[in-house]
Amino acid sequence: MDASSSSMQARRDEILAKKAKLAELKRQRELRQKEFSVARQSIGDASELVSPVPSRADNRKELDSLISSLVGDSRPGSTGPASVSASPARRSRPTSVANVSQLSGESLGDVGTSASTSAVPVSPPAPQRLSVAPIITVIETPSDPKPAPEYVTYSKAVQTDDSWALPRDQGVGADEGEDDEWAPEYKSSRSSKRMSRRDREREEELRENIRREIEDELKALQQSGTDAIAANGTGTQTANFPARALTNEELNAVTSQRDFLDFVERSSKVIERALDNEYDILADYAFRAEREVDEDEDGYGWRGKGGRRVKEIAQFWDERWSKRRMITDLGFSPKFPELVLAAYTKSPIAPHDPPGLVQIWNMHMPSRPEYILHGSSDILCAKFSPFHPSIIVAGTYSGQVLLWDTRKNSHTPTQRTPLTGAGAGHGHSHPVYGIDIVGTQNANNIISCSTDGVVCGWSIDMLTQPAEYLELSVPAALSKIEDIAPTCIAFPTTDPTYFLAGTEEGTIYSCHRYDRAGAKAGVDAKVAYRGHAASVMSLDFHPARGAVDLGDLVISSSIDWSVKIWRVRPPAAAVTGLDSNPQTAGAGLTPGLSGTSGLGAASATAGGVNLGAGGVGPLLEITREDLVYDARWSPVRPGVFACVDGAGSLEVWDVNADVEVPVQKVQPSDDWKEKHPGASSRSAQPGSLSKCAWEPNEGKRIVTGGLDGVVSVFEVGGMLGGVEGVRVEEWAGVKKRVGAWERGLGGNAFANGR
Amino acid sequence: MEQSASEETLNHLTRLSQKPGVQSTLVLSRETGAIVRTSGLISNSSSANPNSTLPPSGDSTTTADGYTNGTPGGTQSAEDVARLVWTFVTAAGTMVEGLDGKDGEVKLLRVRTRKNELVIVPDSKFLLVVIHDTPPA
Numbered sequence: 004m005d006a007s008s009s010s011m012q013a014r015r016d017e018i019l020a021k022k023a024k025l026a027e028l029k030r031q032r033e034l035r036q037k038e039f040s041v042a043r044q045s046i047g048d049a050s051e052l053v054s055p056v057p058s059r060a061d062n063r064k065e066l067d068s069l070i071s072s073l074v075g076d077s078r079p080g081s082t083g084p085a086s087v088s089a090s091p092a093r094r095s096r097p098t099s100v101a102n103v104s105q106l107s108g109e110s111l112g113d114v115g116t117s118a119s120t121s122a123v124p125v126s127p128p129a130p131q132r133l134s135v136a137p138i139i140t141v142i143e144t145p146s147d148p149k150p151a152p153e154y155v156t157y158s159k160a161v162q163t164d165d166s167w168a169l170p171r172d173q174g175v176g177a178d179e180g181e182d183d184e185w186a187p188e189y190k191s192s193r194s195s196k197r198m199s200r201r202d203r204e205r206e207e208e209l210r211e212n213i214r215r216e217i218e219d220e221l222k223a224l225q226q227s228g229t230d231a232i233a234a235n236g237t238g239t240q241t242a243n244f245p246a247r248a249l250t251n252e253e254l255n256a257v258t259s260q261r262d263f264l265d266f267v268e269r270s271s272k273v274i275e276r277a278l279d280n281e282y283d284i285l286a287d288y289a290f291r292a293e294r295e296v297d298e299d300e301d302g303y304g305w306r307g308k309g310g311r312r313v314k315e316i317a318q319f320w321d322e323r324w325s326k327r328r329m330i331t332d333l334g335f336s337p338k339f340p341e342l343v344l345a346a347y348t349k350s351p352i353a354p355h356d357p358p359g360l361v362q363i364w365n366m367h368m369p370s371r372p373e374y375i376l377h378g379s380s381d382i383l384c385a386k387f388s389p390f391h392p393s394i395i396v397a398g399t400y401s402g403q404v405l406l407w408d409t410r411k412n413s414h415t416p417t418q419r420t421p422l423t424g425a426g427a428g429h430g431h432s433h434p435v436y437g438i439d440i441v442g443t444q445n446a447n448n449i450i451s452c453s454t455d456g457v458v459c460g461w462s463i464d465m466l467t468q469p470a471e472y473l474e475l476s477v478p479a480a481l482s483k484i485e486d487i488a489p490t491c492i493a494f495p496t497t498d499p500t501y502f503l504a505g506t507e508e509g510t511i512y513s514c515h516r517y518d519r520a521g522a523k524a525g526v527d528a529k530v531a532y533r534g535h536a537a538s539v540m541s542l543d544f545h546p547a548r549g550a551v552d553l554g555d556l557v558i559s560s561s562i563d564w565s566v567k568i569w570r571v572r573p574p575a576a577a578v579t580g581l582d583s584n585p586q587t588a589g590a591g592l593t594p595g596l597s598g599t600s601g602l603g604a605a606s607a608t609a610g611g612v613n614l615g616a617g618g619v620g621p622l623l624e625i626t627r628e629d630l631v632y633d634a635r636w637s638p639v640r641p642g643v644f645a646c647v648d649g650a651g652s653l654e655v656w657d658v659n660a661d662v663e664v665p666v667q668k669v670q671p672s673d674d675w676k677e678k679h680p681g682a683s684s685r686s687a688q689p690g691s692l693s694k695c696a697w698e699p700n701e702g703k704r705i706v707t708g709g710l711d712g713v714v715s716v717f718e719v720g721g722m723l724g725g726v727e728g729v730r731v732e733e734w735a736g737v738k739k740r741v742g743a744w745e746r747g748l749g750g751n752a753f754a755n756g757r
Numbered sequence: 758m759e760q761s762a763s764e765e766t767l768n769h770l771t772r773l774s775q776k777p778g779v780q781s782t783l784v785l786s787r788e789t790g791a792i793v794r795t796s797g798l799i800s801n802s803s804s805a806n807p808n809s810t811l812p813p814s815g816d817s818t819t820t821a822d823g824y825t826n827g828t829p830g831g832t833q834s835a836e837d838v839a840r841l842v843w844t845f846v847t848a849a850g851t852m853v854e855g856l857d858g859k860d861g862e863v864k865l866l867r868v869r870t871r872k873n874e875l876v877i878v879p880d881s882k883f884l885l886v887v888i889h890d891t892p893p894a
Contacts, residue, residue, distance in 0.1 A: 268769065274876050
């Protein structure tokens with residue numbers, strides 16, 4: 004028994020030793036465990052990180068063998084409870100138990116430095132440290148579930164940014180949110196940690212992408228907006244706009260079209276008018292006040308003060324057509340006060356141009372004529388028809404009478420009378436210096452008069468044959484020379500049946516268009532107005548349109564350097580009561596004449612020594628310093644007339660003011676030469692003025708022109724023109740003066756007669 | 758006679774383009790906007806017909822002057838101007854038709870800009886455009 008008891012004792016000691024060793028191992032393991040759990044306190048669980056270490060599998064085998072060798076056949080279950088009690092926290096995570104036990108095993112092996120396990124401690128320490136290090140580096144933050152709010156704010160921000168991109172943006176945001184919100188819950192904490200970091204990066208990336216996308220979208224939207232606008236506005240046209248450049252053939256076809264030419268004619272005129280209108284309708288006087296004052300102080304072009312001034316307002320000259328031509332006649336349109344007619348002689352330097360030229364100028368378009376009318380011969384006189392605003396008639400050097408209709412838009416005359424050679428009764432064979440249209444609106448005729456004394460009446464509708472034909476000849480009672488060479492004719496305003504004819508020799512004859520009782524048509528045999536010593540250049544009846552009838556006053560101008568005012572006797576035929584007695588009628592004592600007039604006429608006849616048979620002298624004679632080419636009554640002022648002379652002066656007279664000196668005397672400026680450098684080669688001295696004409700309705704404008712072919716328009720002040728300021732006294736004053744002139748004339752004649 | 762008359766008419770355009778202050782002129786077809794005549798504008802399209810620019814008048818020096826009349830650097834391509842003007846005229850035509858009914862017709866357009874003024878005369882078949890300087894205001 005002793006032996007057995009001793010052996011039992013020995014066995015008991017061995018067991019105790021082993022137990023002690025186990026306890027020591029346990030203690031060691033707990034220490035380690037404590038240390039370990041402290042180290043990863045915040046981590047919670049990251050145990051799987053440690054699991055797959057291959058070296059540990061070997062350790063495990065060694066460990067197992069060690070334990071089995073130590074414990075022998077005793078089941079590890081005895082140690083199980085101990086280990087469980089030592090780390091109760093580990094039980095909740097079954098996966099980690101083995102690991103921890105491994106770890107503890109390692110430390111156990113490590114601590115238990117038995118010979119059999121001496122090989123073990125060499126290798127284990129390294130894996131241990133390796134396993135710990137990664138855990139520390141992967142320090143997790145407990146913020147795992149927090150990303151969600153971030154996404155909310157993010158997507159909100161995007162939403163507020165671009166409302167119209169909302170649907171799409173939301174879609175994107177939702178996708179993102181789904182990923183980001185759900186992923187962490189399903190993934191392990193460790194992966195989610197890594198995910199969240201990656202997500203953050205990706206998030207940034209996505210945000211960037213979205214921003215870019217939105218910007219692109221915005222851009223695209225704007226682009227498409229403008230594109231749409233472009234498409235609506237011009238896009239379709241841009242596509243086919245310059246459909247193609249026209250080919251030469253097409254260009255030629257287009258540009259030679261009548262339509263095109265008409266269009267150019269019309270539209271270029273419109274544009275010239277628009278451009279020539281110098282008044283700037285956008286003028287801002289707040290800024291330009293000073294300049295305006297300056298210009299006014301300049302008094303540019305004005306002569307005289309206030310109502311008696313005469314100002315040049317326009318000049319017309321055309322490089323192409325006016326060059327080297329002289330003005331032969333001028334006139335305003337009775338219908339359109341801005342239109343001015345000018346007739347020209349032929350140009351010696353342009354033999355291929357039509358010799359005859361009439362230009363219709365527009366006051367609003369000084370740069371170019373409104374119409375250019377051509378004739379086959381020099382045009383000596385021209386006139387707007389007072390009854391048809393579009394009709395212009397002219398007499399030519401060749402003896403033709405021409406008629407243009409501006410509606411036809413053609414340079415050539417619409418109608419013309421036949422040339423000479425057709426024999427007597429078919430028209431003029433000499434230059435036509437006098438032309439007029441007389442009658443009424445519905446019954447009017449063109450009356451033309453040539454220097455051979457032929458007077459023709461034409462119907463406007465038919466110029467092939469004169470409606471009237473009259474050859475003037477001076478009756479033997481008035482002169483020994485039968486021939487008459489009229490240089491001008493004038494019709495009274497009220498009576499189209501008789502007219503005055505000024506002649507080359509200076510006498511003015513009264514002529515009847517029609518036969519009357521006791522007298523043939525033609526020159527009135529009983530009266531001749533003598534006084535001019537040279538050719539009569541113009542005759543003008545007073546336009547009686549006022550309180551007093553001054554319609555029998557005639558003004559004449561002559562190259563004898565004088566202007567004369569006459570009182571003409573009404574034609575004897577008008578006095579029906581005396582028709583049967585030619586002798587009485589011949590005495591010129593008609594009821595229509597005032598006593599003084601009758602006395603004057605009688606005395607003129609009585610004093611026929613210097614006036615010749617039937618001669619009547621002028622009421623008033625105004626001697627000038629040069630040839631007087633034209634003299635015209637103002638259409639609105641009874642005492643005002645204008646005349647132009649060979650010195651190039653325009654004079655405006657008012658018989659109410661003075662009969663010795665003109666009220667105003669001006670010369671056309673040279674401004675036109677500056678505008679037309681091509682004309683500067685001409686002589687510097689002012690060319691003589693050959694014609695002047697008043698604007699018939701307002702009487703405020705006078706047009707003049709002469710040798711240099713320049714048409715100048717003047718405007719007169721309120722004292723000399725315009726219908727507003729006309730006083731009745733002016734008419735009475737003229738009447739009184741006429742009476743005084745007649746008395747003086749009569750007195751002289753009476754004295755002569757004694 | 759007919760030939761000379763047409764030449765004379767075309768001279769009006771040349772003269773117009775040489776008026777002081779006039780920068781450029783354009784004649785377009787009303788229907789398609791095709792350029793019939795230009796002056797003072799440089800065509801940037803290679804397909805443009807050089808014959809549609811105005812022929813030089815007799816006096817070459819004044820012509821050259823007329824061509825360079827525009828403000829330096831201010832010349833635009835004829836096609837651009839033509840397109841813009843044509844579009845504008847069409848729009849104006851639509852407006853007038855809206856106001857006056859079918860018989861409405863644009864007779865004249867004057868467009869004043871800070872730089873210049875465009876005077877446009879539309880007609881049934883063509884339209885004429887003149888771009889000119891305005892008095893400094």
